[in-house]
Amino acid sequence: MNILADVFAIEEEIIAWRRHIHAHPELGYAEFQTAEFVAGKLGEWGLEVHAGVGGTSVVGVLHGASAGRSVALRADMDALPVTEETGLSFASQNPGCMHACGHDGHTAMLLGAAKVLAAKQSEIAGTVKFLFQSAEECSPRGGAIPLIEAGALDNPKVDYIFALHLWPEVPFGKVGVKAGPLMSASDRIQVHVTGRGGHGAAPHQTVDAVVVASHIVTALQAIVSRQMDPLEPVVVTIGRFIAGQRHNVIAPTAYLDGTVRTQNEVVRQSLPHKISQLVEGIAAGFGASASVDYEFGYPTLHNHPEGARMVVEATDLALGEGNVVTLERPSMGGEDFAYYLDHAVGAMFWLGCKGPGASEFPVHNSRFDFDEQALSRGTAVMAEVALQALRK
Ligand SMILES: [Zn+2]
Numbered sequence: 542m543n544i545l546a547d548v549f550a551i552e553e554e555i556i557a558w559r560r561h562i563h564a565h566p567e568l569g570y571a572e573f574q575t576a577e578f579v580a581g582k583l584g585e586w587g588l589e590v591h592a593g594v595g596g597t598s599v600v601g602v603l604h605g606a607s608a609g610r611s612v613a614l615r616a617d618m619d620a621l622p623v624t625e626e627t628g629l630s631f632a633s634q635n636p637g638c639m640h641a642c643g644h645d646g647h648t649a650m651l652l653g654a655a656k657v658l659a660a661k662q663s664e665i666a667g668t669v670k671f672l673f674q675s676a677e678e679c680s681p682r683g684g685a686i687p688l689i690e691a692g693a694l695d696n697p698k699v700d701y702i703f704a705l706h707l708w709p710e711v712p713f714g715k716v717g718v719k720a721g722p723l724m725s726a727s728d729r730i731q732v733h734v735t736g737r738g739g740h741g742a743a744p745h746q747t748v749d750a751v752v753v754a755s756h757i758v759t760a761l762q763a764i765v766s767r768q769m770d771p772l773e774p775v776v777v778t779i780g781r782f783i784a785g786q787r788h789n790v791i792a793p794t795a796y797l798d799g800t801v802r803t804q805n806e807v808v809r810q811s812l813p814h815k816i817s818q819l820v821e822g823i824a825a826g827f828g829a830s831a832s833v834d835y836e837f838g839y840p841t842l843h844n845h846p847e848g849a850r851m852v853v854e855a856t857d858l859a860l861g862e863g864n865v866v867t868l869e870r871p872s873m874g875g876e877d878f879a880y881y882l883d884h885a886v887g888a889m890f891w892l893g894c895k896g897p898g899a900s901e902f903p904v905h906n907s908r909f910d911f912d913e914q915a916l917s918r919g920t921a922v923m924a925e926v927a928l929q930a931l932r933k
């Protein structure tokens with residue numbers, strides 16, 4: 542029987558789980574209720590359950606009836622510090638916290654895949670691990686590394702690993718995938734500028750940290766436009782600029798907090814030096830001083846060609862041919878699923894989620910929502926890709 546039929550039989554449950562998780566969002570490393578909910582379901586279906594793995598992550602293990610390979614499927618469980626404005630009947634009951642990146646859907650779909658595959662236990666040769674990961678949004682220190690360090694990919698060693706992300710820009714219900722880079726390296730820069738404060742009417746007696754930091758913000762864009770190969774994607778964004786106390790006091794210090802996105806590791810490694818040189822040089826030119834903390838976050842997510850092919854095959858089998866979109870371009874977003882692909886062959890794919898029942902708003906927006914009809918499709922592809930991997 543086609544896996545989609547198995548999934549359709551539990552579609553209402555998957556939607557109900559998604560709504561429950563959506564109504565009770567929790568921030569990264571604090572997914573206590575979500576983890577308990579997930580662990581409870583996995584236990585109900587007879588899986589071996591490991592809770593509190595590397596923090597709040599949950600691992601479910603489905604031992605097949607006979608020996609074989611090991612495949613892992615991963616979902617992220619964390620929400621964002623966003624105040625929900627969707628007006629949905631199942632909107633967040635946790636003020637200031639919202640599933641604005643679709644991780645509620647990812648968790649529900651992985652639960653669905655676990656339930657469908659658990660029912661096939663007698664036909665399965667090998668092991669399927671279901672990784673419900675905490676804190677994907679907590680770059681540069683997300684939940685993937687603690688989960689890997691806790692041994693989630695060992696005993697038995699995972700041969701293949703897959704994950705999906707709901708994606709409004711992919712045609713609805715279709716699977717978007719590509720070999721090679723899919724998501725970007727995401728690093729953090731923090732700049733501390735030190736000048737000399739004083740009276741707002743006497744700038745000549747001061748070193749104005751606001752003016753120095755403003756020049757730095759502007760000049761950082763010249764790194765992208767003047768120091769980088771124009772054919773290499775680089776983004777430098779300063780998201781926070783903090784300085785000053787009063788309108789008529791020249792600020793003695795300023796603080797900038799930003800993110801740097803790249804796809805090429807050589808380019809990435811060149812940036813800490815280039816940014817420090819520019820920042821320190823500009824500060825010195827104004828008689829101020831400045832320092833840069835450059836923190837490497839998630840690396841570029843490289844899908845293995847074989848993993849991407851397996852997603853295509855599984856989608857053809859689960860949803861029928863014509864449901865795969867070969868992506869031409871990666872995203873500058875980051876994903877700590879990248880780390881798993883250093884340990885096992887696999888791929889992340891995107892699932893088109895902006896159907897007739899979805900909002901117009903992008904992920905991380907306070908009005909983001911997706912069409913729940915995507916859930917059964919994603920669940921089916923996840924379950925099918927695991928079955929295919931075990932047959933390799
Ligand atoms: Zn996100």
Ligand SMILES: [Zn+2]
Nearest residue numbers: 642643644706
């Ligand atoms: Zn996300």
